[in-house]
Amino acid sequence: MSEQTPRSAAAGTSGAVVVTGMGATTPLGGDVPSTWEAALAGRSGARPLTMPFVEELGLPVTFGGTLAVPATDVLPRHESKRLDPSAQYALIAGREAWAQAGAPEVEGERLGVVVATGIGGVTTLIGAYDVLRERGPRRVLPLTVPMLMPNGAAGALAIEFGAQAGAHSPASACASGAEAIAYAAEMIRTGRADVVIAGGTEAAILALPIAAFASMHALSLRNDTPETASRPYDVTRDGFVLAEGAGVVVLESEAHAAARGARVLGTVAGAGITSDAHHIAAPDPEGLGATRAMRLALQQAGAQPSDVVHVNAHATSTPVGDVAEAVALRAALGGATDAVAVSATKSMTGHLLGGAGSLEAIFCLKALEDGLAPPTINVTELDPQIDLDVVLDEPRKIPNGPDVVALDNAFGFGGHNAALALTGPRGGAA
Amino acid sequence: MAQSENEILDGIAELVNEETGLPKESVEMDKSFTDDLDIDSLSMTSIVVHAEEKFGVTIPDEDSKNLRTVRDVVAYIQQAQG
Numbered sequence: 443m444s445e446q447t448p449r450s451a452a453a454g455t456s457g458a459v460v461v462t463g464m465g466a467t468t469p470l471g472g473d474v475p476s477t478w479e480a481a482l483a484g485r486s487g488a489r490p491l492t493m494p495f496v497e498e499l500g501l502p503v504t505f506g507g508t509l510a511v512p513a514t515d516v517l518p519r520h521e522s523k524r525l526d527p528s529a530q531y532a533l534i535a536g537r538e539a540w541a542q543a544g545a546p547e548v549e550g551e552r553l554g555v556v557v558a559t560g561i562g563g564v565t566t567l568i569g570a571y572d573v574l575r576e577r578g579p580r581r582v583l584p585l586t587v588p589m590l591m592p593n594g595a596a597g598a599l600a601i602e603f604g605a606q607a608g609a610h611s612p613a614s615a616c617a618s619g620a621e622a623i624a625y626a627a628e629m630i631r632t633g634r635a636d637v638v639i640a641g642g643t644e645a646a647i648l649a650l651p652i653a654a655f656a657s658m659h660a661l662s663l664r665n666d667t668p669e670t671a672s673r674p675y676d677v678t679r680d681g682f683v684l685a686e687g688a689g690v691v692v693l694e695s696e697a698h699a700a701a702r703g704a705r706v707l708g709t710v711a712g713a714g715i716t717s718d719a720h721h722i723a724a725p726d727p728e729g730l731g732a733t734r735a736m737r738l739a740l741q742q743a744g745a746q747p748s749d750v751v752h753v754n755a756h757a758t759s760t761p762v763g764d765v766a767e768a769v770a771l772r773a774a775l776g777g778a779t780d781a782v783a784v785s786a787t788k789s790m791t792g793h794l795l796g797g798a799g800s801l802e803a804i805f806c807l808k809a810l811e812d813g814l815a816p817p818t819i820n821v822t823e824l825d826p827q828i829d830l831d832v833v834l835d836e837p838r839k840i841p842n843g844p845d846v847v848a849l850d851n852a853f854g855f856g857g858h859n860a861a862l863a864l865t866g867p868r869g870g871a872a
Numbered sequence: 873m874a875q876s877e878n879e880i881l882d883g884i885a886e887l888v889n890e891e892t893g894l895p896k897e898s899v900e901m902d903k904s905f906t907d908d909l910d911i912d913s914l915s916m917t918s919i920v921v922h923a924e925e926k927f928g929v930t931i932p933d934e935d936s937k938n939l940r941t942v943r944d945v946v947a948y949i950q951q952a953q954g
Contacts, residue, residue: 518893520889520892523890523891580921580924581921581925583917583918583921584913584914584918584921585915585918
């Protein structure tokens with residue numbers, strides 16, 4: 443670690459970026475409370491896919507982590523038909539987060555949005571191409587472009603909440619959701635905004651992405667038992683489970699939150715962003731970029747490795763990626779790694795791609811609030827290459843509150859690495 | 873086969889409701905799509921595309937831009953259905 447800096451950043455005094463709202467829609471639940479409850483209970487959100495294309499096209503993977511509560515059950519039809527599903531999920535999560543934050547009164551010019559996605563409006567793109575081929579160009583609807591563009595969700599949330607300080611959509615594959623929170627925190631630290639709505643979203647459980655991910659041997663083929671397919675760190679892991687959903691938080695400068703008496707749910711104490719410059723899809727086998735990201739996040743937080751009590755790992759359940767991250771984590775934290783409760787919640791949620799990093803940041807904040815690290819399910823035999831203290835099967839008590847740190851890791855194709863250092867609310871839930 | 877004026881009006885009201893969320897009852901014959909119903913040009917184009925399918929007619933762009941009120945659209949479709 444570099445030189446010691448005062449703990450004030452991590453403890454959330456002046457200049458801190460605090461979290462005042464959280465929202466999600468996931469394979470485990472339609473909001474944060476139900477998703478978190480299911481995660482603590484160790485439930486799987488993977489289920490057989492019922493869309494006709496699965497059989498028609500003979501897809502090699504016939505299951506996925508579809509939303510527990512379909513977006514079309516939540517949004518009225520005139521809203522859902524104007525938004526790609528990826529933007530619908532972000533809107534649902536954004537409304538929950540905004541409501542929890544107490545719908546803060548903030549000038550539009552001081553309110554920002556950062557909503558990331560890995561793939562963007564692929565449902566709209568593929569659907570429109572089918573319409574073009576089958577029914578001709580006159581049937582392609584005029585909202586096709588605003589719906590398929592990857593910044594569609596950010597634009598929709600900016601309109602919903604009147605955010606005029608900038609609406610951004612970082613695209614860094616499966617690091618996107620965490621990178622969005624990092625970027626949002628930076629907007630607040632650099633004074634561009636007082637409040638930023640930030641997160642990631644994905645809606646890509648479709649024939650083409652399934653075929654394409656399967657083609658690179660990235661997906662689990664456990665079609666007979668979807669709920670056991672995502673098994674990060676298990677010796678028999680064979681790929682990730684494609685899932686969908688969104689996680690969105692409301693970030694706020696501590697001064698702004700304090701001035702309006704907002705309840706603080708935690709802080710984004712630090713963020714580290716790096717790139718591997720190694721391979722477009724494979725992680726650096728030594729995980730150097732990931733190590734640097736974690737170190738940078740702790741450095742910005744003014745925290746030491748020994749302050750870290752919990753890591754929500756990227757751990758997607760792929761043979762190579764899980765080991766590379768474990769090596770990187772041990773390199774970043776050194777001997778302090780032994781005292782860290784590591785959870786791989788993708789064992790339950792599946793992999794939300796661009797939504798993963800932000801959902802898992804929410805899991806970290808809930809873990810610090812409750813003093814409970816969520817379980818990693820489906821591990822029958824821990825891979826001996828994984829030299830970590832993995833939280834298996836049941837939640838585990840961890841120290842909580844504002845003086846300890848949880849790390850949220852998110853890595854993406856392209857060699858993107860994002861790590862967030864999060865601290866909990868003062869006093870936790872009790 | 874031509875449909876009655878009321879059948880077409882009901883059909884248009886359904887399309888407007890699905891596109892914008894406006895109650896079907898608000899879609900009355902003398903309402904202007906832009907001035908009274910506040911429907912933007914992208915939504916209007918969507919409604920026209922859906923109306924072509926629903927009523928089995930073709931509404932070329934040079935004609936659709938002249939369709940200002942609900943009555944204009946109903947009359948155009950009735951005539952086109954012949």
